[in-house]
Amino acid sequence: MVNSRFIQSLEPTVNKDTRSGFGEGLLEVGKQNDNAVALCADLTGSLKMNAFANAFPERFFQVGIAEANMMGVAAGMTIGGKIPFTGTFANFSTGRVYDQIRQSIAYSEKNVKICASHAGLTLGEDGATHQILEDVGMMTMLPNMTVICPADFEQTKQATLAISKMHGPVYLRFGRPKVPVFMRPDALFEIGKVQPLMEGNDVTIVATGHLVWEALKAAQALNTRGICAEVLNVHTIKPLDVETIINSLKRTGCVVTAEEHQRNGGLGALVAQAAAMHHPVPIEHVAVNDSFGESGTPAQLMDKYGLNSEAIQAKVDAVMRRSNILA
Numbered sequence: 001m002v003n004s005r006f007i008q009s010l011e012p013t014v015n016k017d018t019r020s021g022f023g024e025g026l027l028e029v030g031k032q033n034d035n036a037v038a039l040c041a042d043l044t045g046s047l048k049m050n051a052f053a054n055a056f057p058e059r060f061f062q063v064g065i066a067e068a069n070m071m072g073v074a075a076g077m078t079i080g081g082k083i084p085f086t087g088t089f090a091n092f093s094t095g096r097v098y099d100q101i102r103q104s105i106a107y108s109e110k111n112v113k114i115c116a117s118h119a120g121l122t123l124g125e126d127g128a129t130h131q132i133l134e135d136v137g138m139m140t141m142l143p144n145m146t147v148i149c150p151a152d153f154e155q156t157k158q159a160t161l162a163i164s165k166m167h168g169p170v171y172l173r174f175g176r177p178k179v180p181v182f183m184r185p186d187a188l189f190e191i192g193k194v195q196p197l198m199e200g201n202d203v204t205i206v207a208t209g210h211l212v213w214e215a216l217k218a219a220q221a222l223n224t225r226g227i228c229a230e231v232l233n234v235h236t237i238k239p240l241d242v243e244t245i246i247n248s249l250k251r252t253g254c255v256v257t258a259e260e261h262q263r264n265g266g267l268g269a270l271v272a273q274a275a276a277m278h279h280p281v282p283i284e285h286v287a288v289n290d291s292f293g294e295s296g297t298p299a300q301l302m303d304k305y306g307l308n309s310e311a312i313q314a315k316v317d318a319v320m321r322r323s324n325i326l327a
Contacts (some may be wrong), residue, residue, distance in 0.1 A: 006233070008154075008184040010216060016153035016181050018078045018174035018210075019117040023048025025160025026115075030056050033164060037275055040087045041067045046176075047087035049115050067092045071100035075110045083164060084112050090119035090173060091132040093141060105169045106142040113163050114139075119149075120177045120260035121288070122210060122303060124299035130156070131293035137265025140238045141304040146191065147238040149173040149259075152210035153181045154234060158189035166191060173209065175260075177298045180213050189245065194241040200230035203316050204248045204255040208234045208267050210307075211258035211286065217309035222316060229241055229316065237267050242274045249275060249282045254282045254323040260307055263287040282322040285317040 002010060029036045030052050037059045038052050044062065049292070053060040063070045069087055074084035086093070093116035105112045116135065123131045136158050139147050146168060150156040156174050163170045187195075197212070198219050207215035212233045219229040230248050234241070249255055255275065257268035268285040276282055302308050 003195075003197050003199070005182055006187045006195045006197055009182055010220065012065050012180040012182045012220045013240055015178040015180045017176060018150060018153055018156040019046070019176060020048050021049055021150070021153040021156030022115055022160050022172070022174055025157040027051040027055060027160060028157075029085070029164040030059065035081055036083045036164060037061065038085045038087065039070050040061055041065060041070050041092060043088050046089070047115070049087050068097045068100045069086050071097045071112070072104055074112045075108065078110045078112060081182060085117045086112065087115050087117070089123070089130060090116035090135050091130050094135040094171070095132055098138060102142060106144050109144050110169060111167050112169045113172060115160070117174055119173045120175065120210070121293045121301040121307065122175050122177045122260065124176065124298045124301065125130065125295050127295040128292040131273060132177045133262045133288050133293065134265065134284045135171075136171065136237055136261050136267065136271070138261070140270065141301045144169055144210060145238065146170045146236070147173070147300045148191065148236050149209040150235050151209060151233055152179060152183050154183045155189065157185075158187070159235065160188050162191055168283070175210055179210055182213060182216070189235070192239045192241060194244040195233040195235065196230065196244070197233050198229065198231040200228035201251055202228045202318055204230045204232060204245075205258060205312060205316070206234055206245060206255055206267065206271050207258040208237060208259050214307070214309045215312055217260050218312035218316065221309065221313055223287045227316065227320070234267060236268065240270050240274065242278065245274060246278045249279050254319040256286060256319055258286040258307070258312050261287055263289055281325040282319050284319040286311050286315055
């Protein structure tokens with residue numbers, strides 16, 4: 001059964017990129033809070049920060065290709081009560097500036113919102129050097145850091161508004177390609193709370209980011225075979241809503257995780273850790289299997305690396321066989 005509190009349609013007619021959801025959300029944040037400022041590392045158009053820059057030129061700072069400096073400047077601005085939103089590609093938002101984030105933002109508990117576009121394989125043709133697949137692991141390991149990976153345009157806009165109202169460092173991860181818009185624009189977005197999108201008793205599918213839509217497609221296909229999957233949207237990877245996930249595992253007895261990230265250190269690893277501690281069950285992962293990406297269209301790469309609904313269905317079959325549910 002579909003949870004209509006969160007989903008507006010399982011047959012969406014509109015595709016939008018999640019980075020545009022961030023852009024719209026950032027503009028709204030600027031209208032709501034005079035202390036909100038934005039910093040960008042020479043990628044204003046790619047991050048969809050133009051509207052904020054045009055509306056609030058005195059609160060927009062173009063730092064150029066100097067990402068490490070941007071993080072230091074953002075941390076300093078919080079001392080004066082500002083709420084900085086930094087914007088660049090996910091690779092440059094984390095890998096290039098990890099020391100600055102660790103020391104100046106996370107360790108110091110500065111109220112900086114690190115907003116990262118073009119995450120994962122769906123960055124596409126720019127290739128492996130830009131397709132960071134390790135960022136969730138890097139950021140979740142930092143004390144004091146909140147990590148959020150929304151599912152679609154609407155949820156990215158909601159997430160941007162939500163993080164502006166909480167105090168503390170945040171890593172907000174979103175993407176480049178246009179993807180189906182299926183979440184309700186008025187759905188309650190609670191940081192740290194899993195959203196149950198479909199109810200089921202046979203298997204739990206725990207997904208985040210672009211893989212949430214693929215999980216829903218997989219659940220629909222599985223239903224035609226008589227397999228009732230529960231789909232959980234984990235938009236907040238840290239802090240992880242362990243209680244909701246474990247309660248689902250107690251009902252279904254097995255779980256498949258799905259993410260556009262390395263298998264090691266991402267959502268799947270966190271779910272496996274939680275299950276091992278609280279309710280051990282068979283688990284399978286849909287993720288990149290310890291490799292770098294390559295150049296290609298987002299669709300080509302997601303298919304090649306097995307990040308789609310077909311891969312989720314195959315992992316469901318595997319985990320249910322391990323649970324002796326499927327012959």
